[in-house]
Amino acid sequence: MMSDTFEPKIVAFVCNWCTYTGADLAGTSRMQYPANVRIIKLPCTGRISPLFIMKALEQGADGVLVSGCHPGDCHYTAGNYHARRKYTIFREMLHFLGVEPERLFFSWVSAAEGRKWADLVAEVTDTVRRLGPRRSAWGEPVEGIAAPRLSANPVPFEAPAGTFAAQAEAMREKAKALLAGGEVGTVIGYEQGTLPGTARPAFVSTPEEVDRLVWNEHCHQNLAVYAARKPAKPGKVALVVKPCDERSLVGLLQENRLAREDVVLIGMACHGVQSEGALAPRCAACQTRTPALADPVIGEATPPTATADPRLEQIARIEQMAPAERWNFWQGHFSRCLKCYACRAACSLCTCERCLAEKAQPRWIPAPPDGAGNLSWHAVRAWHLAGRCVDCGACSAACPADIPLYLLNLKLAQVVKDAFDYEAGRDPAAAPPLTTYREDDAQEFIR
């Protein structure tokens, strides 16, 4: 290793029962292969968290290899099936963030496949050696490459005349009735914001206060974020929800954050909401205009249009960038991050009492709001919402640094839909996609 050629450092996470034993077999058979791989042994691919891959990249690994038992051969029955699903998504995410996919390797090597292991290590080493060292450290931009910018084409928003006012009246009547009935202690809805053309969450607990509540095109916040929190006043909480907000509730039901009977839902038939003077991008192609879970549904929805989702165009443009451009695109955005965690606070599905970002022993996410810390935070945030994010847009709206977090979330939602035919927030009885598997899940990326 004292030669002039670049000798990459490659971390291999392998399972104890198949690949580790296969690597032993390559040794007993005296098969020769390059000395660049460092094996870290774990009991099962099920234990090999995708975040280990991120950690290795953060620590400067030039390449990462993950290997376990072939499907059907897992010592623990299903660890590799669960792992396969996780890698499917995580790999796409890293790719989208600009990590060269050629540096990540996934394989099934059985205890009998010593030859496969030896060949694999040779190929992995050769590939990474040819790629050269990583062009920048974790969270640092690649020198000499511009950070591309994206522009959006706003879709004009036309509020249907009169419908909001009638709906608002019916909603207030319902809210009054609920509060008067006694079972409901708090109604969470919207009130006029400080500035004209804004709305903000409002908490009312008496019928008299209800008149503060409004309903208009500015009510874009997702009030489901309050659903799983303990109310200050006794009694149930009633939430004013749009159909998209309801999807958060579905997620919360799936994850046992609350029971359906804990909350009353005042469903608002939807006409789309406004963001920065135009139709909110997530509303453009929205097909779900009428609440499905809500107890009463108020009003008639505007029928969905055939408009394309403008954000998909943005995602496509990011995907067309070269990896280094993509990387710099994201570093450009993440460099503004203050680690204020407003995105987390706004998210209706970030319900952990102690976020992984705050776990000090061990440190998953570097604490300082610098390149590495910010990148790791946003990767973990997006990863933890994969298969769960319901695309309410609250995180992006809350971000004071205008980081387009929705792009990352939406991309992963696409991956989940394509790979597992699953959409978050649709069916409370469905198993979340990362807690289940199919034996025939696609695995083209695994060699």
Next chain:
Amino acid sequence: MARVGVFICHCGENIARTVDCARVAEYAATLPGVAHAVDYRYMCSDPGQRLIETAIREHGLTGVVVASCSPHMHEVTFRRTVARAGLNPFLCEMANIREQCSWVHEDREAATAKACELVRLMVEKVKWNTALEPIHVPVTRKALVIGGGIAGIQAALDIANGGREVILVEKGPSIGGHMAQLSETFPTLDCSQCIMTPRMVEVKNHPNITLYTYAEVEKVDGYIGNFAVTIRKKARCVDEALCTGCGECQSKCPQGKLKTSVIPNEFDLGLSRRPAIYVPFPQAVPNVPVIDKEHCRYFQDGKCGVCQKVCPAKAVDFTQTDQVVTEQVGAIVVATGYDVMSSGEYGEYGGGRYPDVIDGLQFERLLSASGPTGGEVKRPSDGKVPETVVFIACAGSRDRSHGVPYCSKICCMYTAKHAMLYKHKVHHGQAYVFYMDIRAGGKNYDEFVRRAIEEEGAVYLRGRVSRLYQKDGQLIVKGADTLSGQPVEIAADLVVLATAIQARPGSDALAQMLKVPYDGYGFLSEAHPKLRPVETNSAGVYLAGACQAPKDIPETVAQASAAASKVLGLFSMEQMEREPTVSVVNERTCIGCFDCERVCPFGAIEHREIRDRRGNLLKVVSHVNEGVCAGCGACATTCRSGSIELRGYTDEQVFAQIAAVGV
């Protein structure tokens, strides 16, 4: 501050040839936290091990890294070594510098450098190791066997004869299962009931066996060594203690009059009729009748009650109700057996419309001396002795389109037996067998099939039957013989379909109750197809017989005995020791989303309620049952808040290794 000892093994020349072991030891000594580093020719030899023991004592080591061969080779050895020196065995780690270094690299420089790094990785890991104590689980030394066929009977007798108590639960009114229905068995042609009945009686009389017939397992709680099983004993309406088995009730039951009864006899697969109060067959164990309430006049319209009046022992009790009992057991053997696919499944074979198209089990009853025809082969429609019989193998098996894709394994053999026994009973008759392949692997099996062909004159035709239909009191069978490349048409008096062996309906529900994986057909899955064929992934639950896959009697009995020996092995200790490398939940940060429960293949995640001092429920969190956890770590990976750790492979330990690579 950690005080790690590093021990570099030369393994003779095996490591030392390509790795400069002295230099590795020198390097190791420079690592932070390393208190002692040494190389030696054979670390696993007695003097090598003593060297480690001495160093632990002399240097007050808090952790040990042995750099030598694969841990699969000597991890146990070195853990014992450090334990002898008073150090917790889980504070010892191995760096694999032989199989994964010296043997796969030729360049001495590169290999030595890699060996140094591998040592560094393990030194960093071992600093985070903690002392782990083996988990002790108490064992209730009593077994539950579910299913009273030959598999369950064999397993129960073996366990009972090994001196342990057994509870045998059978769904039907008698034990015996399918084997009691068979006529004679291949390849020896010994009478099935003659070899079966003594076993059944032994079960009944064995002091260590509690027999619950007409009973079903309703609920299984707990884990290996500590199961609580809820069993429903259905109401027989006949007091088992009082009944003498005289049979008076059956013979007087008005529903059972030979000419008028409409109740199909399940034991004869509908080929005969039975009364509403009945013992399924004369050799039944227990020899106590049961009332079929659906057909009993007393239960249907309150009239009759003849059986109660005629019973000399006053054993008939219409007021009896189901009883639910709970039993504590330490191990469970599942022996629920199989069913055959109905012969009505195939539209092209009449779809159940032709009475003279029957399945293999029905033909067994026609052959059996205790069967509806007294052992004379007579066809169901008109009682005529069939002069031409067509046997169709693979009816439903190996048919991914209409049936099941797998091979049912026993049909080749029993079809040859059927052809042979038919010939023994109807000397002038002709048997034709349509088959695709003959699968007769087994002691004296192929010889048996050859005998059917060569000596008993069965005509074997290699091909499937496309369809059959009824005409003029016969069945026109349209098949093919692919060996001669032509279609074949046979006018038969009786057609016997060797229908596919299927899992019992409801086996999936039972599997879920026991947390045993099962395949797409409802067959229960063994833990490993080769090396753990009778265990399941649910610790303490074992499989016997056809509930796992189609099997013949010798295989079933062998597996039942194997399951029994596993149970007896488990019961040889009062306490069971399990590896402590299991998951543990941080109950403070767990929010109870139970995603861990969804990914756990072993059902080891339990719900635990957290209450304040006044008993108010604060939250419900995950809890790992250490007796059940197998230590795969899927839960730890899935937990978003990082509230689950897998002992021995904690995040700290992995991070330390990753960081050590990057240096």
Next chain:
Amino acid sequence: MKLGSVAREKTRSGFLAEVRRRSGTNPADCYQCGKCTAGCPLTFAGDLDPARVMRLVQLGQRDAVLQSRTIWLCASCETCTTRCPQEVDLASVMDALRIMAREAGLTQAAREVAIANAGLLGSVKSRGRVHEMMLVLQQNLRTLHLFRDAEKGPVLMLKGKMDPLGHKRGARDQVRRLFENVARMEAAERAASTTPRCACSDEGGEA
């Protein structure tokens, strides 16, 4: 067919792959149970039974299969496809083999069937719909069975079943263009698939 010789592997797998591509069913799935042979109403008339056709396809015996009479005598009744335990769509395989035989000019084994097929399609092409009487006359002319079924003519005329002027036409121009387009597209597709590329490359792994 050379008995005792399996076609050279490349030829064999290439042929197998082509049949698979054209029929949309995998001939390798056939495990020779003979259920097709048993149920085929036309086994008596053909030279190969259907299971044998499948076997020869598996063995890559291209000429033996394409020259057989059986593929032309298949009445497309789908009995085989319906009952096949391996879900092999034999009827589609027979279609694919007929198309391949026609392309290779190997229709001698059942000339009269090929003529009948061409006759019907010719009638459709020129009229948009079938003219039955013309069809019968043409068939007899082309197969030189001039008086086959001739005695039926008067009966049919009498019953009003054969009416020389009776048939209407449908969308002739559209249909003619359709036939031309299909011919053009298939010629182009054939040209593309016979360029140097190995015939088995679309299936992968077989070569």
Next chain:
Amino acid sequence: MSYAYFPGCSQQGMAAEFDRSARSVCDRLGIALSEIPDWVCCGATPAHATSHLLSIALPALTLAKVKDADAVATVCAACYSRLRIASHELREDAELRARVKEAAGVECAGEVPVRHLLDILCNDLGVAAIRERVKRPLAGLKVACYYGCLLMRPPKVVAFDDPENPRVMDEVLAAAGAECVEWPYKTECCGASLSLARPDVVCKLANDILREARDAGAHVIAVACPLCHTNLDLRQADVARQYGVRYEMPVLFFTQLLGLALGVPEKGLGLNRLIVSPKPVLEKLAAA
């Protein structure tokens, strides 16, 4: 329900009585059929034996002309099979859709379901409704319902009944008062697509079917396909020559029998067009 009617080529020639009787019956039963304008031939067996693309593109041309109908109604089993398979493949296969568009110059996504009249009678109208409208029950008439091959096969795409033992025609004609016999050749193929090329082969198959119907005691055979009809009706003379058996078995379209029961005048049924006349049987029945 509104049905776009596809008569099919034979129903304009040899089997005009099938078309005529089907229209009469539907008229009586209040089923509105509107003929697809300018429809073209389905291509039958020769098309799929010659080119897969052609076999889909021809039906697509017709299907693309269907506007504002709940279903396409067919009477001929062969047309039904071709149209239904084409519509199924067009629905499933986007690439094929594109190729068909290039070939036929029309877009067709196979969205309108293709149905056979028996399916419509049994499942949309229901046999009870038929029974109510029967004026002259076919009492005493023993019918062997012959479904042929293409009405139920391949079952995954076309079957609307048990493919091995279909009952729909039996139920419809039972509602018309006929006694439908159980017989084993309901779905055996008559070889019709070879009728032109190999009459010798077809004769054997026809003989088997006629024999089984006779042995089952049938007075007449009912069919749902003009090709089956030609084979079984017209070829009885050839069968007699080749096998020496004269069956004199009338072969009727199921619509003709149903029409008789519904009281459609004979002219509207075209009974006079049958080669083996049903008159003797029907007269004997009327006398009885």
